[in-house]
Amino acid sequence: MSIPNHKTMAPRIGMSRIAPPPVGERPTESKPVWFVALLALAQFGIFVALLGPVMVSMALKVGSLENPSMPATSMIGIILGTGAIAAAFGNVFFGRLSDRTRSRFGRRRPWLVGGALVMLLGLWLISVGTGLLSLTIGWFVTQLGANAALSAFMATLADQLPEKQYARVSAVVGIMQNVGILGAVWIATLFTANMSALFLVPGLIGVLAVVLYAAVLPDPVLSEQPPKFDVLEILRTFWVSPRKHPEFALVWWQRFLVILASFLFTTFRLPFLMERLSLDEATGAAVMAQGVLIYTIALVPVGYLVGWISDKTGHRKLPVIVSVALFGIGTYLLFHVESVGHFFIVEALLGAAMGIYMGVDMAIVLSVLPNPKDAAKDLGVFNMANAGPQSLAPYLGGFLLATAAPAGAANYGLLLTVAAVASIIGALIILPIKKVK
Incomplete structure (x- = not known):
């Protein structure tokens, strides 16, 4: 089925009943409380899934390994450090791809849902990992997926919110990030003896929260063809000129x-x-x-x-x-x-x-x-x-x-x-x- 050539067109998916704003234009109408609540839930879910391993779960996993190849602190440093590289690269790169996405489901929704699912896959790889290499790969995949979802999520703040809601929603996002830290630690204490649940329960919470938000997101479809994505354009992805801005x-x-x-x-x-x-x-x-x-x-x-x-x-x-x-x-x-x-x-x-x-x-x-x-x-x-x-x-x-x-x-x-x-x-x-x- 063909899609009308109108850049504000977006499908009605799930509970989405808000008119999508035009691509590249700042909205003027305030978003309802229920929308902000689901936005906050998505932020909470992502950080519960992502920060549990950083703060507690990865140390427990490394400590459970038989015949580790090096001291636990060294292993944790390598695993989390490699993931940090994936996070820094993924957030910018996938954000750029999100800006250019012409999916019939919008620019952000595919990356929100897809990124969350890849994050869950990475957490599963960690749960079944048996050594440094497998845990490092698992955490690298987790960070790539999480940051694909996060980059799209943060972009929805600019896409969807009028200026008169900036600070209140900014506060909610910051608050839920910190509440997510508490949630991640608390959930980790419940499953210290079950490595599968230790990683997959927070991951499933993150996926569910993101999917609920994606379902109500009035994500406009990009109808204009973006510029060619060559090597120079990729390099520009990681730079904003301080002279021009x-x-x-x-x-x-x-x-x-x-x-x-x-x-x-x-x-x-x-x-x-x-x-x-x-x-x-x-x-x-x-x-x-x-x-x-x-x-x-x-x-x-x-x-x-x-x-x-x-x-x-x-x-x-x-x-x-x-x-x-x-x-x-x-x-x-x-x-x-x-x-x-x-x-x-x-x-x-x-x-x-x-x-x-x-x-x-x-x-x-x-x-x-x-x-x-x-x-x-x-x-x-x-x-x-x-x-x-x-x-x-x-x-x-x-x-x-x-x-x-x-x-x-x-x-x-x-x-x-x-x-x-x-x-x-x-x-x-x-x-x-x-x-x-």
């Missing part, structure tokens, strides 16, 4: 520095607790888990409230400044933590600071995208500012902790100072941006 470049560096500041501490949260409060590993891990819970509980309501206020007032820069100020205060207080109770108070403050940041951050990003028609590709490039610091933080942090360190102790003072300075510079970078106030 300076405000996008400023937002990119803002995200890079703020995420780096955050991960400089969170990467070394456990050893910090053990050294500062003289805790053993088991007690330190328990205190850290409680701290993460408090952090998330503070983040969730603050993030949504700030997003709601930001959409009402149109102010995006001020919340970022406030967020960084609170982060700086929290960093200073970490110097003076003397008890578990003090640490929990600081975690609540840092969670509120991150909630404020997440309440407006994606709203700023969506406001400065270079080309709405290439939203997935540009958001993929932007995701490098999110993934890069997470890979850099362990190396930079280790160097800082070892630099001019007191005898027998790590230099957490230098680590926290660099984190605070990076966040302050990140906040100041957004001040010249004119597209947001």
